[in-house]
Amino acid sequence: MDIIFSFIQDFQIPMLILLIILVIVLLFLEILNKVEISRLEKRYKKMMRGNMGKSIEELLIENNKKLDEALLTTKEIEAIYKDVDGRVKNCIQKFSIIRYKAFDDVGSDLSFSIALLDDNNDGVIVTGIYGRNESTVFAKPIKNGISKYDLSEEEKTVLRDAMNKK
Template sequence: MSNILNIINEYSGIIVIGLAIITLLLLITTIILLVSVNKVEKKYRKMMRGMNNKNLEEVINSNLDNIDVALNNSKEALASCGKIAEDLKLCVNKVAIMRYKAFADVGSDLSFSIAILDSYNDGVIITGIYSRHDSTTYAKPIDKGISRYDLSEEELHVLNEAINK
């Protein structure tokens, strides 16, 4: 035992320096661990904010229920949008108009033809013919881009223009 005490006394400076280095390393490790724990605690507090005495399972289940409700609402909205898109195909969405001079003795382009069609090229062509003594307006139905009545050159022009929109 005295040999051990002699060795300790002989190398006591080196032992103290070694223990000081180990203590310093432990202090640095402790500081690093405290910083890491503080980061985790901040994340935990952020995650648990607004949770008054609720456990995490209740919070997660509540959020999952909210997600299910949001998904159902989203599906309903998409279905409604699809129905609206189909309904819009039946609305007027193609229009073309042309003004022209029907008779040489009339001074301005007062006659007109207008094509009003839906997405299926169903609709009407309205034509107004203006002359010095009278004005006549008439309509021709259009079914799938075709009229069962003869069309004038101007009416064919507005029909093709509207179909190609």
């Protein structure tokens, strides 16, 4: 223990100078750290304020509200779409027409058959027969692509053509 005390007494001044230099270096490093922390705090506060003076938290809450509104709107649009899609399936979507000569003594193709069908192949076939002395127009209902009335060859043709359309 005496050796340590004698060593400290012998080198007291150089050790004091070394400790003073070490304290000055540490003080300098502390000042640099304070400056850097201050700079980072300013950047952090600026980032947290975001644009238009709103914090990131406020922006996230606002974006979540907008997202919820968008999801609600999407569900409403989907419901409207399903309703419209259901109604469109019952509208005329497929049709076919054929003109023909019903009687040999009549010139030109003035008779016709038209098939008008929805997506389920429900609808009507309208036929107009033109003769020299009279014309007749009649309709035959179609359910699932089948008529409970007898169909002429022309009516069968337009029904088949209409059912094959998509």
